[in-house]
Amino acid sequence: MTLATTEPITMVSPKTVVLAKHHGFCHGVKKAVDKTIDAGELQRQAEGRPVYVLGQLIHNPQMIAKLAEDGINTVENLDDVPDGAMVVIRTHGSTPELVDAAKARGIAVQDATCPDVRLVQNKAIELAEDGYTVVIAGKDNHPEVIGIRAHAARIPNAHIVAINKIADIPEALKDVPKRRIGVVSQTTQLEDNFFDMVRALSMVAKELKVFNTICPATFFRQNSAQDLARDVDVMVVIGGKNSSNTTHLAETSEDVGTPAIHVETYAELEGNAIIASAKNIGVTAGASTPQFLVDEVVNYLKAL
């Protein structure tokens, strides 16, 4: 939404500011951030090691900058981590081979894999051990799927494929046994797509075992943003402009006809005419948005 306006700004005051029931960090991201901050604390102590995060810990530039201020740097590759340092594995998880390679170089591993992602890895291993061809309903090149596949691939004679849409099923299954198929889902898979794929697979396999491992955190945030949007004049959605789950929250609010303003910090709201003229303002934040940014926005709006 464009913030600029040439109209004179009419301030309505006082305002009612309501926060969505489900907003901000999900439990997996919170744990990962806490673990990373703890690692940074260790680093500051004399015996600490330099700390690196492998890939962006969360899609939030302010949080990444805050971590960098504390000497916690983001790198894209294990080769960029010096021997003897500490590396944080983010919520998506990693491959067991990467953890082995780190340990072989004396790199300490702080594993911040989300417990929900760990569950998918374990279910995929279980299916491979029981002799099922494992189908991961997800994007083949997504880091989470790469990790799930790599964990299950450690089981001898395992067959594992990742499929993200029905049309890809025939090609993906052409070289693997199809009689017994076990399914898990990438945690961010869309429910409708997952159920459509399960239905299609049930027509291929003689025996189909399904674990619905979709994480409800995103769904909860979208639902409560939409519920709130119905009752307010405008929604303020806080989170990284590079965060797709935050962008979806803004779209969800607009879907019910309420304008949504997506900001990273409260400063972007200064002088905004829509905010000035609104009586009831709803606020929500993506699963990767830290609480301090939410508090700053709410305090700013309440002070208008």
Ligand code: SF4
């Ligand atoms: S969205 Fe779900 S799976 Fe992803 S980090 Fe959060 S709790 Fe874990």
